[in-house]
Structure formats: structure tokens, C-alpha cells
Amino acid sequence: xxxxxxxxxxxxxxxxxxxxxxxxxxxxxxxxxxxxxxxxxxxxxxxxxxxxxxxxxxxxxxxxxxxxxxxxxxxxxxxxxxxxxxxxxxxxxxxxxxxxxxxxxxxxxxxxxxxxxxxxxxxxxxxxxxxxxxxxxxxxxxxxxxxxxxxxxxxxxxxxxxxxxxxxxxxxxxxxxxxxxxxxxxxxxxxxxxxxxxxxxxxxxxxxxxxxxxxxxxxxxxxxxxxxxxxxxxxxxxxxxxxxxxxxxxxxxxxxxxxxxxxxxxxxxxxxxxxxxxxxxxxxxxxxxxxxxxxxxxxxxxxxxxxxxxxxxxxxxxxxxxxxxxxxxxxxxxxxxxxxxxxxxxxxxxxxxxxxxxxxxxxxxxxxxxxxxxxxxxxxxxxxxxxxxxxxxxxxxxxxxxxxxxxxxxxxxxxxxxxxxxxxxxxxxxxxxxxxxxxxxxxxxxxxxxxxxxxxxxxxxxxxxxxxxxxxxxxxxxxxxxxxxxxxxxxxxxxxxxxxxxxxxxxxxxxxxxxxxxxxxxxxxxxxxxxxxxxxxxxxxxxxxxxxxxxxxxxxxxxxxxxxxxxxxxxxxxxxxxxxxxxxxxxxxxxxxxxxxxxxx
Amino acid sequence: xxxxxxxxxxxxxxxxxxxxxxxxxxxxxxxxxxxxxxxxxxxxxxxxxxxxxxxxxxxxxxxxxxxxxxxxxxxxxxxxxxxxxxxxxxxxxxxxxxxxxxxxxxxxxxxxxxxxxxxxxxxxxxxxxxxxxxxxxxxxxxxxxxxxxxxxxxxxxxxxxxxxxxxxxxxxxxxxxxxxxxxxxxxxxxxxxxxxxxxxxxxxxxxxxxxxxxxxxxxxxxxxxxxxxxxxxxxxxxxxxxxxxxxxxxxxxxxxxxxxxxxxxxxxxxxxxxxxxxxxxxxxxxxxxxxxxxxxxxxxxxxxxxxxxxxxxxxxxxxxxxxxxxxxxxxxxxxxxxxxxxxxxxxxxxxxxxxxxxxx
Ligand code: HEM
Ligand SMILES: [Cu+2]
Numbered sequence: 001x002x003x004x005x006x007x008x009x010x011x012x013x014x015x016x017x018x019x020x021x022x023x024x025x026x027x028x029x030x031x032x033x034x035x036x037x038x039x040x041x042x043x044x045x046x047x048x049x050x051x052x053x054x055x056x057x058x059x060x061x062x063x064x065x066x067x068x069x070x071x072x073x074x075x076x077x078x079x080x081x082x083x084x085x086x087x088x089x090x091x092x093x094x095x096x097x098x099x100x101x102x103x104x105x106x107x108x109x110x111x112x113x114x115x116x117x118x119x120x121x122x123x124x125x126x127x128x129x130x131x132x133x134x135x136x137x138x139x140x141x142x143x144x145x146x147x148x149x150x151x152x153x154x155x156x157x158x159x160x161x162x163x164x165x166x167x168x169x170x171x172x173x174x175x176x177x178x179x180x181x182x183x184x185x186x187x188x189x190x191x192x193x194x195x196x197x198x199x200x201x202x203x204x205x206x207x208x209x210x211x212x213x214x215x216x217x218x219x220x221x222x223x224x225x226x227x228x229x230x231x232x233x234x235x236x237x238x239x240x241x242x243x244x245x246x247x248x249x250x251x252x253x254x255x256x257x258x259x260x261x262x263x264x265x266x267x268x269x270x271x272x273x274x275x276x277x278x279x280x281x282x283x284x285x286x287x288x289x290x291x292x293x294x295x296x297x298x299x300x301x302x303x304x305x306x307x308x309x310x311x312x313x314x315x316x317x318x319x320x321x322x323x324x325x326x327x328x329x330x331x332x333x334x335x336x337x338x339x340x341x342x343x344x345x346x347x348x349x350x351x352x353x354x355x356x357x358x359x360x361x362x363x364x365x366x367x368x369x370x371x372x373x374x375x376x377x378x379x380x381x382x383x384x385x386x387x388x389x390x391x392x393x394x395x396x397x398x399x400x401x402x403x404x405x406x407x408x409x410x411x412x413x414x415x416x417x418x419x420x421x422x423x424x425x426x427x428x429x430x431x432x433x434x435x436x437x438x439x440x441x442x443x444x445x446x447x448x449x450x451x452x453x454x455x456x457x458x459x460x461x462x463x464x465x466x467x468x469x470x471x472x473x474x475x476x477x478x479x480x481x482x483x484x485x486x487x488x489x490x491x492x493x494x495x496x497x498x499x500x501x502x503x504x505x506x507x508x509x510x511x512x513x514x515x516x517x518x519x520x521x522x523x524x525x526x527x528x529x530x531x532x533x534x535x536x537x538x539x540x541x542x543x544x545x546x547x548x549x550x551x552x553x554x555x556x557x558x559x560x561x562x563x564x565x566x567x568x569x570x571x572x573x574x575x576x577x578x579x580x581x582x583x584x585x586x587x588x589x590x591x592x593x594x595x596x597x598x599x600x601x
Numbered sequence: 602x603x604x605x606x607x608x609x610x611x612x613x614x615x616x617x618x619x620x621x622x623x624x625x626x627x628x629x630x631x632x633x634x635x636x637x638x639x640x641x642x643x644x645x646x647x648x649x650x651x652x653x654x655x656x657x658x659x660x661x662x663x664x665x666x667x668x669x670x671x672x673x674x675x676x677x678x679x680x681x682x683x684x685x686x687x688x689x690x691x692x693x694x695x696x697x698x699x700x701x702x703x704x705x706x707x708x709x710x711x712x713x714x715x716x717x718x719x720x721x722x723x724x725x726x727x728x729x730x731x732x733x734x735x736x737x738x739x740x741x742x743x744x745x746x747x748x749x750x751x752x753x754x755x756x757x758x759x760x761x762x763x764x765x766x767x768x769x770x771x772x773x774x775x776x777x778x779x780x781x782x783x784x785x786x787x788x789x790x791x792x793x794x795x796x797x798x799x800x801x802x803x804x805x806x807x808x809x810x811x812x813x814x815x816x817x818x819x820x821x822x823x824x825x826x827x828x829x830x831x832x833x834x835x836x837x838x839x840x841x842x843x844x845x846x847x848x849x850x851x852x853x854x855x856x857x858x859x860x861x862x863x864x865x866x867x868x869x870x871x872x873x874x875x876x877x878x879x880x881x882x883x884x885x886x887x888x889x890x891x892x893x894x895x896x897x898x899x900x901x902x903x904x905x906x907x908x909x910x911x912x913x914x915x916x917x918x919x920x921x922x923x924x925x926x927x928x929x930x931x932x933x934x935x936x937x938x939x940x941x942x943x944x945x946x947x948x949x950x951x952x953x954x955x956x957x958x959x960x961x
Contacts, residue, residue: 066826066936139823145798146781146825151742236799242782243797276681277689285700307784307822308795309776309802312726316719323711330707331700333670338699340677344689347682355678362670366663369711373718375655375725378792379641382784382821443629448639448788450821453829457916461637 023556025109026517028413030116031094037120038087041127043480045079048072050477053437057470059458069454070137071156075130077140078160081260082167083123085398089263090115090171092405093178093202095413099508099515100196102187102523107180109554110595111173117564119170125571126163129156136160139452141249141304142223144234144242149227155575161224162571168213168220169567175206175213182206187507189526193287196506196529197280200287201266204294208255208262211298216252219245224574243308250301258297261361261393262290264401265332268354271408272336274504275351276343279530282335289328289335296325306374307381315374322372329365333358348502349423353404356431360396364389367442382452385445391438403430403483408502415495415513422486429479436472440465505530510542518553521545557598563591608680615675616668623668630660638817645789645812645837648805651721652792659714666710725792729805733771736764740776740783740796740820743827743935744914746898749847758850761901762914765836767843768808776802784822787835793821808837815910826937832915846908849961854904856886857959865956866891868949877940878903880960900940907961924954 021029052072055063064072094112098105106112129135136156138147147157182203186195195203223245225231232238234245273280280286302310302318310318336358345351367389371377380386410418449462456462500509508515510524510532524542528534535542566588573580634642644653681689737748747764749757766772776785778796786793791806820831838846857863869875870890877899882891906912909919913935917923926933928950931940945953 066829070826138825143782143822146823151781151825236797241799243800277683278691279694281693282695282700285695307793308797309800312723315722315726319718319722320715323715326711327704327707330710331704334699334703335695337670337673337677338693340681342690342693343681344683344687345678345681347678355674359671359674362674363667366666369714370659370663372711373655373659373714375652375718375721375792376659378652378794379649379656379788381793382823383641439626440629443633446630446641447633447637448641448817448819450819450829452823455829460639461633 020556022561023113023558025105025113025554025556025560027094027098027105027109027112028515028517030112031091032413033116034087034094034119035091037123038084038091041079041123042084042088044127045076045084046477046480048076048079050473052076053470053473055454056456056466058467059456059460059463061455064454066454067134067137070452071130071135073452074137074139074142075127075135078126078136078164080394081140081256082164083126085260085394085402086167086171087119087123088402089205089260090119090174092263092267092402092409093174095409096198096508097178097181097202098185098519099412099511100199100506101182101185101190102507102520102526103181103185104519104551105554106177107185108177110557110560111177113557113560114563115170115174115177117561118166118173118567121564121568121571122163122166122170125166125568125575126159129159129163132159141246141253144223144226144240144245145236147223147227147245148235150235152227157227158224158575161220161227162574165217165220165224166567166571168217171209172213175209178202179206179210187523187526190531193284194526194529194531196266197269197283197286197290198263198266198506201262201269201290204290205259205262208259208294208297212252212255212259215248216256219248219252222248243305246305246308247301250304251298253304254301255294255297257393258293260398261401262293264357264398264405265290267401267405267408268336268357270504270506271350271354271404272339273530274408274502275346275348275354276340277346277503278339278343279505279533280335281338281341282331283529286332286335289331292328293325296321296328300325303372303377306377319372319374323369326365326369326372333362333365346502348407349418349420349427350404350407352424352427352431353400353407356427357397357400357404360392360400360434364392364394364396367392380445382450383445384441384449384451387451388438388441388445391434391441395434395438400430400434403427409508410490411497411501412508412513412515414491415497416490416493417497417501418490419486422482422489426479426482426486429475429482433472433475433477433479437469437476438472440468440472444469500532505533507531518551521549554600557595559591559595559598562594563588566591611679612676615679616672619668619672619675622671623664627664639788639819641788643789645816646791646806646808648725648791648807649789650809651725655714655717655721658717662710662713729773729803730771730807733773733805734766735773735775736766737775737777738764738785738796740778740780740785740824741898742780742825742937742939743820743831744901745783745785745818745820745831745833746779746901749850757847758904759898759902760850760905760909762833762911763836763909764833765838765843765846766808767840768813768837769810770840771805771807773805774803776804781824782822783820783824783831785818786821787816787818789816790835790837795822812837813839817915827935830914830916830935834911834915849908850905853883853886854880855959855961856882859955859959861952861955862959863956865952865954868945868952869956872943872945872949874943874953880904903957903960905960906957907959921954924957925950928953 051064055061055069134154134156136159138152138157142160182199222233226233226235232240234240234242236242269280269286300322302314303322306315371380407418407423444462444465447461497513499512507524511520522542522545525540566584569584569587570581573584634640644650735750739746744762746759746761748759751757776794776796778798783796784793785796791804794802794804814837816835818833818835879902881904912919913927928945930942931938932942
């Protein structure tokens with residue numbers, strides 16, 4: 001009898017655990033969900049990449065059919081960008097916006113939950129296309145008119161439109177939330193120029209998304225109309241213009257690449273000073289350079305279109321602006337290096353990743369400036385040279401930065417340290433693997449190998465470097481496996497991490513590891529951009545928590561989940577049957593209504 | 602070892618290490634230039650030469666920046682690795698002079714690139730020379746069509762996947778597309794330019810002396826299933842060879858009375874090959890049913906197929922076994938091909954090949 005009752009109790013406990021996560025509005029739990037989901041898609045997308053590399057290992061490979069290959073390279077990019085790197089970024093934003101600015105949650109906790117659930121539904125919709133008649137296969141930038149229903153007959157491109165609109169919606173809501181939080185909820189004394197650089201980059205990213213997502217949302221809607229309601233926005237036979245799509249896409253697409261890299265720039269701007277044991281060199285220069293990149297990022301989009309016949313004057317103008325964006329990028333690199341100068345550098349795994357970020361990102365920046373010249377670009381566009389560029393900035397840059405952040409913040413998030421030994425193994429394998437995979441692509445590019453080809457012939461002189469690249473990608477796979485083992489082993493250990501194991505200067509290290517649900521018992525004073533260091537030097541001690549401390553936290557709510565289900569159903573309806581849209585609208589309306597009358601204390 | 606000599610040793614060792622890696626990279630880049638069909642480092646026209654000069658400048662500047670930043674990263678990492686008894690110099694927060702300096706350095710570098718870039722772009726993008734040969738290149742999923750014009754713009758003939766031009770002659774190529782966006786690219790002769798439906802792009806090039814020979818080209822804008830299989834070739838020829846080629850292309854298709862060829866022509870009509878392909882026989886040779894009016898091409902014009910070196914947009918050499926494989930199952934060779942599997946028997950294929958081989 002007793003055991004049976006225990007069983008029921010356990011099931012109930014289990015159920016309430018699930019319920020707790022489904023209804024949570026705690027930024028740390030939401031951050032966890034973003035992180036886990038994003039990392040899962042990172043793994044899946046990585047597997048598609050390994051399949052791609054396996055197909056290309058030798059000439060005339062026959063591992064993947066042309067159709068499957070084209071779906072894989074398209075989905076690889078879409079998943080990495082929208083379902084892995086962005087949500088992993090959102091995961092960190094969720095954790096560290098409140099913790100770094102000294103707040104107890106984000107400005108709109110329920111909106112935060114809604115962002116996650118909408119992200120999850122959008123990502124599931126896009127991913128399910130694999131099993132529902134074929135994934136999108138027109139490349140991540142999906143140039144019209146290949147995307148028209150005449151040339152892309154299946155529903156893959158509809159999944160593209162609808163899935164990305166939903167994912168964009170999620171990012172838009174999250175960005176508004178993050179921007180409002182950073183602007184309004186900073187701890188007393190934390191002026192904008194005392195904001196941690198990571199927060200600055202988060203703020204800039206939020207504005208980039210707020211300004212650029214509407215553009216691509218409109219473009220995606222127009223494409224959906226072209227495909228499903230025979231409108232003519234991008235189809236030339238009836239007076240539409242395929243180049244219009246390119247302008248709209250890249251007007252979003254270029255800011256988007258900064259959305260992917262700026263968070264990692266922020267992370268290394270935290271990590272490098274901590275492990276060099278010096279404040280960041282040129283704090284304001286790095287902040288201004290980040291802002292300049294954000295602004296200029298909206299004025300360079302046509303460098304993706306140099307070969308479309310823009311005309312001479314636009315070509316030259318966009319050459320100049322693109323070259324211009326190299327300048328603040330250079331400034332950042334110099335400042336990170338100067339931060340190391342004169343330091344006493346502790347080479348933890350996190351620091352390894354951060355330093356290699358500088359080096360790898362620099363290589364990507366150099367190749368970027370190279371094809372910012374249309375003279376060079378007309379020979380590099382759509383070759384593997386561009387593939388090398390994007391992977392040095394996105395893998396060497398964004399992903400290396402994320403790993404640096406994972407190793408740096410893991411003790412804060414979980415109270416446990418990831419193993420440094422295994423961490424360094426995974427670092428060196430990843431570093432070697434990524435350079436073996438992507439550096440040869442420069443050589444393949446100048447020897448003319450086009451990107452997005454599912455096969456190539458012998459005799460073009462591409463065989464050797466392709467084999468090297470494929471071997472490198474397997475090494476990358478192994479490095480990720482080691483990382484996973486590291487995580488699982490770590491999670492079995494007791495949580496013993498102290499509050500501030502790295503002697504870091506920012507506020508998230510002024511609370512326990514992991515932080516309590518209300519984040520801070522007492523929020524420390526802020527007198528500089530390195531508050532914990534300054535407070536120590538000035539002898540300012542944060543007072544103990546008062547007796548019987550009670551901090552009011554927003555109650556859980558299932559309305560975000562309901563609303564997200566409604567939104568998801570609307571999206572499914574757009575792909576399956578319009579009747580579902582009606583049901584979706586009804587559910588969403590109920591969600592909004594319930595949301596608005598729900599008590600918030 | 603004193604602190605000073607330690608610093609020097611570390612710095613020298615780092616620079617040597619980075620220089621060594623850079624040297625390997627240099628060799629690999631150089632290797633990419635040699636004997637590669639689509640090498641971008643082998644400029645054979647005035648236009649690619651202009652662009653190549655910019656590339657070389659950009660490449661060396663990039664190399665210098667690469668060495669400096671990599672060496673600096675390495676040196677700083679080794680030099681300032683924590684050591685017992687050595688404290689970090691916390692006082693350094695920033696330095697306005699330095700910030701200005703390293704804002705100026707990248708500005709100077711990009712200016713050095715921008716100025717010659719502008720010059721090269723302006724001269725490559727200007728209008729083609731007087732008296733340029735006029736060719737229209739049309740992108741189709743997944744092959745290229747070439748239409749030659751006389752100096753008044755009248756159409757002379759159409760061919761596919763192999764373009765012939767006289768050496769040292771300016772050629773003005775109009776770029777159009779019949780379906781989706783493709784891109785036209787022969788790295789030795791001209792940089793990439795897109796073929797956008799509804800737009801009329803163009804490029805022009807003039808081959809350098811002594812560049813006679815075959816040059817490889819490739820579609821470099823993703824255009825669907827068989828994008829990988831969309832290749833073409835450009836033959837740069839002496840004036841005499843070119844003229845002979847033109848004369849042959851303008852002529853009607855060669856008539857042959859061979860029995861097998863005749864049987865092939867019947868299969869051609871019976872299987873409705875002619876609904877997509879044209880063979881332009883002379884009215885005086887051929888019966889009426891064989892001479893349809895000229896229509897927009899769905900497939901390549903076959904009037905002079907036997908004068909080409911390849912079939913299937915440069916995928917296969919034009920020989921008996923490849924033709925057989927192609928006719929047996931086109932989508933098997935080129936996934937998604939607009940030419941369906943016509944379920945031809947071996948015997949029909951033999952006849953067709955005989956006929957196709959007669960079309961010099
Ligand atoms: C110094 C700064 C940079 C410059 C001057 C630069 C320049 C360029 C240029 C000219 C292209 C077009 C190449 C072509 O298609 O022919 C390009 C492509 C691209 N860049 Fe950058 N870039 C820079 C930094 C970055 C950063 C920081 C990222 C992202 C983290 C990035 C991501 C990309 C991506 C994803 C593409 C390719 C998009 C595609 O075609 O799929 N770039 N870049
Ligand atoms: Cu861009």
C-alpha cells in the first residue's frame with residue numbers, strides 16, 4: 001500500500017514539475033528552455049552538416065540525392081541561424097539581462113514566456129517540413145523566382161515563409177522585452193556607460209531585430225501570397241521583380257548577421273578582462289564601435305548583390321559603406337588585444353575560446369573586407385570562398401563565443417564547474433577541426449568551386465581539399481561529443497561552486513551559484529562598469545539580507561502557452577487548412593483575454 | 602633569463618610560427634592557381650586582369666593584417682600568461698590616442714583597397730568597345746543557350762552550352778533568363794554576373810593575345826535541383842577558326858541519306874523530341890514535316906550537335922556511350938531535368954545517335 005501511494009505521489013510530483021515548467025515566467029527557467037532547445041537544434045543542424053560534408057568528401061559522391069542535399073544545406077543554415085544561434089543567444093540574454101543589470105526579472109515576464117513558446121512552435125513547424133513532404137530547398141535566402149510555386153512545387157517554401165514569420169514574431173517580442181528591461185530596470189547607479197559590454201551588445205541586437213524583422217516579415221508574407229494566392233510581387237512574367245526580394249531579404253539579412261555575432265562579441269568582452277584580470281581596454285570605444293556596426297549594418301546590404309547588375313554607382317556606394325563597417329570591427333579587435341596586454345592571463349577553457357574567437361573572427365573579417373571589393377567579389381561570389389567567410393565569422397566567431405560563455409557562466413547557472421581537462425580537449429579539437437574544415441574552403445573558392453553544389457566532378461582539382469574539409473568536420477563532431485560527455489558528467493556532481501569563482505566584476509557574480517529564484521537578496525551598489533572590483537577597492541560591502549526577507553515574484557501563468565498554441569495553430573492552418581486558422585484565432589483570443597484579466601500579484 | 606630577453610624570444614618565436622603557417626597558406630593559395638579548370642587566379646582577359654590586379658593587392662594587404670593580428674594574439678597570450686609573482690597591470694583602462702590610431706589604421710587599409718577597386722569597376726563596367734561581337738546568353742534550368750547576332754542585331758543562329766569567340770575580340774554578352782536566376786561565369790574570362798528573369802544584364806570581355814583554347818564556365822547562382830550540373834565552355838579561337846565555326850553554325854543542318862539516320866529522324870518525330878528541340882534542316886532537303894517553324898526553345902537547338910564536344914550542359918563528353926546513357930534516362934544523369942525519360946528502346950536510341958552524330 002505504502003509503495004503504491006508513494007508511486008502516486010511521485011507521479012503527482014512529476015506532473016507538477018512539468019506544470020511548473022509549462023507555466024513558468026522565471027527568466028532563468030525560460031533561459032534554460034531556450035538553451036536546451038537551441039542546443040538540440042544545434043546538434044541536429046550539425047548532423048545535416050556532417051551529411052553534407054560526407055556527400056562532398058569525394059567527387060561524384062552518392063550519399064545524398066540532389067533533392068535531399070538541397071534540403072539539407074537550406075535547413076542547415078535556417079536551423080543554425082534561427083533555431084540554434086539565435087535561441088542560444090536568447091538563452092544567455094534571459095539569464096543575464098536581469099542578473100547583470102541587477103534586476104529580479106525581465107520587464108514583461110509573461111511576454112518572455114510567450115516568446116519562448118512561440119519560438120518553440122515556429123521551430124517545430126519549420127522542422128516538421130522534413131517529414132511533411134520535403135523541407136525548404138531554395139537556400140536560406142531563397143531567391144525569387146525559384147521560390148515561386150512554378151519552380152518550387154512542394155510545400156517546403158510555404159513552411160519557410162510561415163516558419164520564419166513565426167520565429168521572427170518570437171524574436172520581435174523578445175527583443176522588445178529585452179530592450180525595455182535594459183533601458184528601465186538597471187540597478188541604482190548603473191548608468192548606461194556603466195552597463196556591462198555584454199548588455200550593450202544585447203541592447204544593440206535587440207534594436208537591430210526590432211528594426212529589421214518587420215522587413216523580412218513583410219517579404220515573407222508577400223512570398224507566401226505569391227505562392228498561394230497568385231499575387232505577383234516577385235514573379236517577372238507578370239511585372240513583379242525578383243530583385244525586390246533580394247533587397248528586402250538582405251535589408252534584413254545583413255543586420256541579421258550582426259544579430260548573430262554581436263552577442264558573442266559581448267561575451268568575449270566579459271571573458272577576456274576577467275581572465276586577464278584587467279578591466280576591458282577602451283570600454284567606450286568598444287561600445288561605440290558596436291553601435292556603429294549596428295547603424296552601418298543597415299547600409300551595406302547590397303554587398304550581397306554586387307553581381308545582380310546593380311549599376312555602377314550603387315556598386316561603388318555599397319563598396320564604400322561595406323569597407324566602412326570594417327573600421328569599427330578593427331577597433332574592437334585592437335581593444336580586445338590591448339585588454340590582454342599587461343594582464344595576468346588565466347587560460348581557462350572559456351579564455352581559450354575567447355582568444356580563439358579573436359583570431360578566427362579576424363580571419364572572417366579579413367575575407368569579408370576582401371570581397372567587399374566588387375572586383376574580388378565578382379570572382380568569389382557564390383564560391384566556397386564565401387562559405388569560408390561565413391563560417392569563420394559564424395563558427396569561429398558566434399559559436400566559439402557561445403562556448404566561451406557556456407564555460408564561463410556554467411558555474412553560475414548550475415553551481416558546478418565543467419571539467420577543464422575535458423573542456424580543453426574539446427577546445428583543441430574544435431579549434432583544429434574548424435580550421436581543417438573551413439580554411440581549405442578558401443583554396444576551394446579561389447579554385448572556383450561553387451557553393452550549393454550537391455556534387456562535383458573529378459578533374460576540377462577540388463578533391464584533396466574537400467577530403468580534408470570533411471575530415472575536419474568529423475573532428476568537429478567529436479569535439480561536440482566530448483563537450484556533451486562533459487556536461488553529463490558535470491551534472492552528476494554536487495553543486496559546490498562559490499558565488500564568484502573567477503573573481504569577475506559584474507553583478508551576476510554577486511549572488512549565489514545558482515542564483516535564488518528572486519536573483520538577489522540585496523542588489524549591490526554600482527559605481528563603475530566593474531562594480532564588484534570597484535566596491536571591493538572602495539570597501540563597499542553589500543549588506544546582508546534582512547531577516548524575513550520576502551520578495552514578491554510574478555505568479556506563474558499558462559496564458560502564454562495557450563496564446564502560443566493559438567499562434568502555432570494559425571501557422572499550421574496556413575500550411576494545412578484555413579479552418580485551422582479559425583480555431584487558432586479563437587484559442588489565441590482566449591489566451592489574450594485570459595492574459596489581460598489574470599491577476600499579476 | 603631576464604624579462605626582456607624572455608619577451609624577445611617569445612615575440613620572435615611567435616612571429617616565426619605565424620610566418621611559417623602563412624607560408625603554407627601562401628603555397629596552398631598558389632596551388633589553387635595552377636591547372637584548375639575554374640581557377641580564379643588565371644586572368645586571360647583584359648577585364649579579369651584588371652580585377653586580378655585588385656585581388657593581388659587585397660591579398661597581400663590581407664596577408665599582412667593576418668600575420669600582424671595572429672602574431673599579436675599569440676605573443677600576448679604567451680607573454681601575459683599568469684606567472685607566480687607577476688601581477689596584472691590593472692591601471693590600464695584605455696587610451697584615446699591609441700583609439701584614434703587604430704581607427705585610422707583600418708581606414709587607411711580600406712582606402713588603399715577602395716581606390717583601385719573604384720578604378721577597376723569603372724573600367725570593367727563601362728560600355729563595350731565599338732564593334733563588339735553581340736551574343737545573348739540565356740539561362741535555362743539547367744543549361745545555357747547562346748544566340749549570335751549580326752552587327753544590326755539580327756539573329757544568326759542558336760547554339761547551346763558551348764560558346765565560341767575570336768581571340769582579342771571584344772564580346773558583348775546580354776544575359777537573360779528563361780526561368781529562375783542563374784549566373785554566368787568563366788573565371789578566366791569574366792567575373793560572375795547574374796541572369797535575372799525580367800532584367801537585361803550584360804557583361805563584356807576581350808581575351809588577351811595567346812589565349813586560344815577551351816575555358817570552363819559554370820552557373821554560380823543556386824537555381825534548383827541540378828544547379829551543380831549546369832556547366833558550359835567557351836572556346837577562344839583564331840579568327841579563321843571562328844569564322845569557319847560561324848559558317849557551319851549558320852548553315853542548315855546537314856542532310857544525310859544514310860538509312861539509320863533516316864530512321865533516327867523518324868524516331869525524333871515519333872517521340873516528339875521536336876516539341877522541345879529544333880533541328881533546322883533546309884527546306885530543299887527535308888520533307889515538310891521535318892521543318893517546323895522556329896519556336897522558343899525548351900531544349901537546346903540540335904542542328905549542329907555533332908560540332909560540340911559535350912552534351913548535357915558540359916556534363917558529359919559527347920560520345921556514343923554518354924549519349925546512350927543520356928537518352929536512356931535524362932533525369933538520372935541530371936536530377937530534375939526538364940527532359941523526361943522517354944522510355945526509348947535500345948534500338949531507337951541507336952537510330953537517334955546515328956542521326957545526332959550526322960549533325961555536324
Ligand atoms: C568586416 C566585416 C565584414 C565584411 C566587410 C563583410 C563582407 C561581406 C560580403 C561582401 C559578403 C558577400 C559575399 C558574397 O556573397 O559574395 C558577405 C557575406 C556574408 N557575411 Fe560578411 N562581412 C563582414 C562580417 C561579417 C560578420 C560579422 C558576419 C556574421 C557573423 C558575416 C556574415 C556573413 C554571411 C552569413 C554572409 C553570406 C550570406 C550568404 O550568402 O549566405 N559577415 N560578407
Ligand atoms: Cu552582409
